[in-house]
Amino acid sequence: MSPAVMERIIAQAQGYPFFLQLWGAELWDTAHDAGSRNLSMELLAAAERDIHRRLDEEFYTGRVDSLPPAEQDLLRVAAMCPYPPLASADLRNASSRTPGNVNLLLGRLSEHGIVYRTDKGLYEFTAPGFHAYLGRRFGP
Numbered sequence: 001m002s003p004a005v006m007e008r009i010i011a012q013a014q015g016y017p018f019f020l021q022l023w024g025a026e027l028w029d030t031a032h033d034a035g036s037r038n039l040s041m042e043l044l045a046a047a048e049r050d051i052h053r054r055l056d057e058e059f060y061t062g063r064v065d066s067l068p069p070a071e072q073d074l075l076r077v078a079a080m081c082p083y084p085p086l087a088s089a090d091l092r093n094a095s096s097r098t099p100g101n102v103n104l105l106l107g108r109l110s111e112h113g114i115v116y117r118t119d120k121g122l123y124e125f126t127a128p129g130f131h132a133y134l135g136r137r138f139g140p
Contacts, residue, residue, distance in 0.1 A: 001039040008044060014128035018059070026051045052129075052136070060133040067112060074105040075114070079134035085122040086115065086131070 009027070013019035030047040031039055064072060074091065081090040092102045106123060109115045114130075115123040125131055 002041065004041055005039050005044050008041070012128065016128060019055070019128060022054055022058075023051055026054065052133075055129065056133055056136065059127070060130060061137075063112075063114065063127075064134075064137070067109075067114070070101075071105055071108055071112070071114075074102065074109065075134055076138040079131070079138040083125075083131040085118055085124050088121040088123070 005027075009020065009023045013023055026047045027039055027044055030043050030050070031037065034043060034046075036043060064075060067075070074095065074097070077091055077095045078086055081087070081094055088102060088106055091106070092099045095102055097105070106115065106117075110117060110123075113126055115125055118124050
């Protein structure tokens, strides 16, 4: 495996063991199907669609689907906001909800382990790639 492939996988997984395992398994399967023993950037690019599909199905979707509708709605708005970080001011501007309701929902998302507060009014998602998933799920 080239250092570039390894660096890309580590950057995408951000240290999450499940993500590392999934990226490695999908890359290995893609290499096997291609009859290659060399894990190249080309094979990684070919595997990325399946990697994201599996992460969406096996990791992200269940987290969103288990949330109440109001929290899901706020995540739909978050998908359209700049990231990182997720600014509560951006959510308030993009949402039809009151500022107090947006803050309440952010607190609930934090309780559910979806976001964490990094500074006053600034949040990050707890799982790598979650904002990109929201864009795939709720985007245009």
